[in-house]
Amino acid sequence: MKFGILVFPGSNCDRDVAYVTRDLLGQATRMIWHQETDISDIDVVIVPGGFSYGDYLRCGAIARFSPVMQQVIDHALKGKFVIGICNGFQVLTEAGLLPGALARNQDLHFICDRSSLKVERNNLPWTYGYTEGEVITLPIAHGEGRFYSDESTLAEIEANGQVLFRYQENPNGSLNDIAGICNLQGNVLGMMPHPERAADKALGNSDGLRLFQGLLERVGAVV
Template sequence: MTKFGVIVFPGSNCDRDVAYVTRDLLLQPTRMVWHQETDIADLDVVIIPGGFSYGDYLRCGAIARFSPVMQQVVEHAQKGKFVLGICNGFQVLTEAGLLPGVLTRNRDLHFICDRVPLKVERTNLPWTQSYTTGEVITLPIAHGEGRFYADAATLAEIEDNGQVLFRYEGENPNGSLNNIAGICDRRGNVLGMMPHPERASDAMLGGNDGLRLFQGLLEKVAALV
């Protein structure tokens, strides 16, 4: 069994959605981790869900980055364990320095809630091993600050290292540089993405393209345990 932990900040609103996937669909032990906790040694995978941590005051994720649990999340990642940040969670990961770049206001300065096509860039990592390279999947987005930005040198490094896992296909909804929708760190164990795979994991909701992300990860972690 793979033990998942879902971090809960004041303002998180997708935490139960993620837990539904890991606990009820994948039947894996799942613990809701309050942001003030400091012991997550029992967890195999940490997920930082979407929402509005601390009301998105200052910048999205800027306050959550200083929550007590985040030091433990950083150490978890440094050990090579898996960390997934979805939407606001992606913003938190960039603020914490676990992923490069920043997420800024959408190009048109509007909150976007839609389903978008995404191209899978590589499949030799646990996150995407259940997809095929170049496959176009559909996932929901819901964000006001999802435009990925990095300076030219950082962007070139991300591309050269193959850290882009998902790109917006066709129309770019938010102005992200290079159509970037999701990136990993250089080791490949930390993933941040603006689209919501947990909202596309149950066919009853109209699609399950997101479930394969969790299934691929689960298969890899199970092999390591």
């Protein structure tokens, strides 16, 4: 499996993700500059965390118009896999690949902490490494991570089983404690917590590694 990690001006978690995919899991990994227009060699696109374009206008709003994003949209529409982490989640909502939006945290403060999350379902490649209902711990670090949508969209997300991760102690005011969602097809995931920061046992927690391992186990053999 080949991973492609987007790099925008202001990205700062791209190398953390590459450490997981390339060094811990031994998978082919390519850093993709935001001006590239050919990602046909990539199986899984990762839109990493950081502060793309300095978060000007609003988080993810400018990155959405980078040349590479049309390729990411096409990649997703073909049923290929895309994950957006933190700022990457914000970019995916701005691009229309995921419903809803990420707004300022309820207390208007930047939050950097560990958060307990419930795995809502495990029948998708993203959560194959977990058990349904399992509570895991992942780091969070964001100032605009409060998931928001209108009532009808929220109802659809819940009815369709698109919530994959839910906060156990809501840190930011997200509606319905939502920490991570997927699209209807299940091939696009956005999440505010950072699985790549909980992937090395030397750091005391490897709950995030299982997200990548499950994806490899379910999908790696067929791409």
